Amino acid sequence: MKYKLIPFLLSFGLCGAAYAQFQQNNPGANHGNKFEQLETIIRDPNMYRSASGAPGPAYWQQKADYVINAEIDEKNQRLIGSETVTYTNNSPDPLTYLWLQLDENEHKSTSDNQSFDGSKMGDRMSIRQLQTIIGGTNDYGVNILKVTDGAGSALKYTINQTMMRIEMPKTLAHGAKFVFKINWNYKITDRTTVGGRGGSEYFPEDDNYLYTIAQWYPRMAVYSDFQGWQNKQFTGRGEFALTFGDYKVNITVPADHIIGSTGECQNYSSVLTGAQLNRWKQAQSANEPIEVVTLAEAKNAMKSKSTAKKTWTYYAQNVRDFAFVSSRRLVWDAMKVNVEGKSPMAMSYYGPEAYGLYRKYSTKVIANTLKVYSKHTITYPYPVAISVEASNGMEYPMICFNYGRTEKDGTYSEATKYGMIGVITHEVGHNFFPMIVNSDERQWSWMDEGLNTFCQYLAEQEFDNNYPSRRGPAHLIVDYMKLPKDQLEPIMTNSENIINFGPNAYAKPATALNVMRETVMGRELFDYAFKEYARRWAFKHPTPADFFRTMEDASAVDLDWFWRGWFYGTDAVDISLDNVIAFRMDSKNPEVESAYQRKQAEENNFIIARKRNRDAGITFAVEADTSLLDFYNKWDRFAATPATKENFNKYYASLSADEKKLYDSKTNFYQLDFSNIGGLVSPIIIEWTYTDGTKEVETVPAYIWRKDENKVTKVFAKTKTMASVKLDPYLETADIDASNNSFPRVNQPTKFELFKQQNQVRGASTGGNPMQEAKKTQK
Structure with missing residues (x-):
């Protein structure tokens, strides 16, 4: 045992765990593994979930309706709440207890x-x-004050960390409803130091708080046909799946606070000033964002510190959760968005420190997101979509919390601008996955984050053709996929067990879907199937098998090999072009073949001693004594003769019209040898460059690997002469090693950068700030 005193520095930063190997059907063989069907490893179809990937004829799901009264006690930094829950048992199972989530x-x-x-x-x-x-100990967490049934009789309950079980006085039969009430409170955490999804942020310069209240009330867990109660504990990573229902929420806050929330406000006329109410009415038909609460009004409220209270009332229909923001330091802008025949309100809430970015971009980014996602999934069904600047990144129905703050002088870096647009797109996009297509991120992160990141990429690229997307393009996942196996895990890994959460749950599935869309299926087939998945499972609870089956069912493309490789395995794409052999047809034409044979003979019979003897000026015997020369010294063995010409003419005359057409085409044949070094089967995309300078790109389907998953050889017929060959020219397969993609081999120059790690407040300006430098030179 040794003891050592090591100094360390106090800093501000973070980190996270496991790896699974996909089992092979035919281990030890070079085939029968990667292209086998998924039926042995996914759930069997049944009356609830059909083999097509659609909800079955007996599909059901539970319903939970809430009436909630909540108050923010700003003085004591507490949230006080009471709720009445009406739970409907649509399952065929009799229930004797209920599970709720207490995420705080x-x-x-x-x-x-x-x-x-x-x-x-x-x-x-x-x-x-x-x-x-x-x-040590702390006073965080939910304090349950009272749990009763609808008549006020106490109910027995048990709290197991972040889950609470309520025992019902009698069994809840199929189709029956159970009403119960809960009173609770908790200390609001400082989200910037304690962490977590909801909480507060304190601004010492003006002595005010920004409250982002999320995962804050006792919420019904999902009871489903495929797993019963979803009661996996909340550890801070895997987010949640919840039951759909209707909400009426009364929120009491200081009178000078502004609230943005899930749902539609029912009493703007009593909580807004006359001027603010008029601006709200104008915004409902505006095509440009209108400030309902202006920057000047927010700055004035920051100084007022009202001790009076106001209650805001919101109603939300068919949502799975409810969240809100409250503060006196909020600007609020809004405008109408035309989305496929519907007109939701896009709205943004932000403090003075974010004004320079959010006023210009936030609400318009919401609008772009709703339009692009609606095009690729379902038409956005809710009446509002809200973006809140909170130095955060988290999503809830109709509202999300994002980041993006300027410098004190109002300037910002390019990295901050695009980071902000990206996070707004991503979090607003979560309305579709998983707020509407209600997958369970606590089990399968990729069904939420991966599908949404893929759609985020589509929306970013439609926002700006030069948008610097960080996730989606295949080449951007290469560094992750080339990591050692003990640092990787399949996409089909539970949230808490993932080491590199961002690459695994966000980037890799988004990349996989992009590869599927652009390279494997093509846009038309993919877009139809992806939209069908969203349509089938909107406001329902899909599983991975439902997604896999729907994508195949709606496209007629066998994708089991793709799911096996990209989602169940950790192999990477690394296809090596090992060799290229050129073949030429024997024309039998003596005038053509004689020149070729002469050249081949010269090359095959070259002896270095002969050349050096000539260079040395040696006088050869047959040159000194010409009597040694005979017929064979002068005979041209390759010259065409009348007999060989006559034989060729007879041969050519015997050919059919089709044979003459092929003969006259002078086709070149190139045999290419490929190795699957990375293990992940993939289409082979080949770029041919010809001696005349032209190029051609062709794709060989991934099915070429089905009979030998390690090595394949294929011959290509070309009317032009090849100069070089290159694999994956557009970097669309995520091939991790480009050095073995070319013939002849091409050196791959690399560069490096000396990088100094820096820790930044989330949402603050990062990277270089040319805007600030330009501003300095203008003074």
Whole structure:
């Protein structure tokens, strides 16, 4: 045992775990693995979920309706709430208890997620890392004050960390409803130091708070046909799946606060000023964002600190969750968006520090997102879509929290601008996945984050043709996919077990879908099938099998090999072009073949001694004594003769019209040898460059690997003469090694950058700031 005192620095930063190997059907063979069907590893179809990937004829799901009263106690930094829940059992199963989620309990010192990760001391340690190591007790988490049935009789309940079980007084039969009530409160955490999805942010310069209230009330867990109760604990990573229902929520806050929320406000006339109400009415028909609450009004409210209270009332129909923002330091702008015959309101809420970016971009980015996502999935069904600047990135029905703040002088970097547009697109896009197509991210992160990141990429590219998307293009996933196997896990991995969460749950599935759309299926087939999946499972609870089956069912493309490789495995695409052999047809024409044979003979019979003897000026015997020369010294063995010419004419005359056409085409044949080094089967995309300078690109389907998953050889017929061959010329397959993609081989120059790690407040300007430099030179 050794003891050593090592100094470390206090800093502000973060990190996360597991790897699974996909089982092969035919281990040890060079075939029978990668192209076998998925039936052995996905759920069998049944009356609830059909073999086509659509909901079955007996599909059902539960319903939970809420009436909630909530109050923000700004003085004591507490949220106080009471709710009445009406739970409808649409399942065929009789239920004796209910499970609810208490996500705020993730902050309790006794919660497992506070201690189940390993830890190490480093040269730089954050306050949060040290607090986790030190441990101790805190007063975070939900305080349940009372649980009763609709008549007021107490109900027995048990809290297991972030889950609460309520025992019903009698069994809840199919089709029956159960009404119960809960009173609770909790200390609002400082989201910037404690972390978590909801909480507050304090602004010391004006002594005000921004409250982003999310995952805040006891929420019904999902009871489904495929897993019963979804009661996996909330550890802070895997987000949630919830039951759809209707909400009426009364929110009491200081009178000078502005609220943005899930749903539609029912009493703007009593909580807004006359001027603000008029601007709200104008915004409902505006094509440009109108400030309902102006920057000047927000700055005035920041100084007022009202002690009076106001209650805002919201109603939301057929949503799975409810969240809101509240603060006196909010600008609020809004405009109408025309989305395939519907007119939702796009709205943004942001503080003065974000005004220079959010006023220009946020609401218009919402509009672009709704339009592009609606085109590729379903028409956006809700009445509003809200973006809130909160130095955050999280989503809820109709509202999301994003980041993007300018410098003090109002300038911002290009990285901050595009980062902000990207996060708004992503979080607004979550309305579709998983707020409407209600997948369970606590089980399968990719069904939420991956599908949404793919659609985000589509929306970014339709926002700006030069948009610098960070996820989606195939070449951007290469560095992740070439990592050692012990640092990788399949996409089909539970949220808490993923080491590199961003690449695995966001980037890789988004890239896979982009490869499927652009390279494997083509846009027309893919877009139809993807839209069909969204249509089938809108406002329902899909599983991975439902997605896999729908994509095949609606396209008539066998994709099992693709799901196996990209979603169930950790192999990478690395196709090597090992060899190219050119073949020429024997023309039998002596005038053509004689020249070729003469050249081949010269090349095959070349002896270096002969050349050096000639160079040395040696006098050869047959030159010194010409009597040694005879017929064979003068005979041209390759010259065409009358007999060979006559034989050729007879041969050509015997050919049919089709044979003469092929003969006259002078086709070149090239035999290419390929190796699947990476293990992930993929289409082979070949770019031919010809001696005349022209190029041709062709694609060989991935099915070429089905009989030998390691090596294949294929012959190509070309009317032109090849100069070079290159694989994956547009970088669309995520091939991790381009050095073996060309024939002849091409050197791949590389460069490196000396990089200094920096820690930034989320949402602050990052990277170079040419705007600021230009502003300085103008003074």
